[in-house]
Amino acid sequence: HDSFDALLDDLPASRLHLLSTHARASYTDMRVERGDLVVFGRETRGLDKALLERFSDRCFRIPMWNDARSLNLAVAAGIVVYEGLRQLGCLRRA
Template sequence: MAFHIVLVEPEIPANTGNISRTCAATGTHLHLVRPLGFRTDDKTLKRAGLDYWHAVKLEYHDSFQEVKDKYPDGRFFCATTKASRSYADIEFRDGDFLVFGKETKGLSPDILAAHPDTCIRIPISGDVRSLNLSNSAAIVLYEALRQTGFSGLT
């Protein structure tokens, strides 16, 4: 089993490229929910992912609901600055889905409202609005991997 990162309507190709490289390095599945703010042949996207694209388990979806329908037994943790619960308070399990929204607006209110018990946040100073998307995905993913013993990683 492996973790899943879901990017809902990502806008910046370099962030998605960086996240794809993290996914390749950890065996994590990457789900991209359209519309994307870039073309998948974008040079910035490819450069950020370097030559690891062949190792990324990548799926495209037309909506977040499509992801949920395909994985009805999945546990979906929605990262948002609006959550009261820290990602460090979660007991992650192999197969969990870590969901992140677009860089400029985050996840939609509808998605957040549908997951009130699984919204998580990364603690930050009140002087900063949020962290970079690729940094946020790596922070939460590596905590989940740590909790599950870094299975399959050396």
């Protein structure tokens, strides 16, 4: 694809998972399939508001505790990717 917008136009919305601190649904509510696209925003600004509005039913958050506002991007990505791998059955038991 020549641009992110072109990719979004070709991708069925059900294959898209957007992570945002403003979402209502938890990342554990995501149903991941092989080939899905998980999108994280910048640590400083998150994802573009227009993107979140366009795909509002595909937005998920990582629930936080107490006064914590957010996690850094690497930690958030690790949590969500691990959950996706778990759903896909890619994790081995030790």
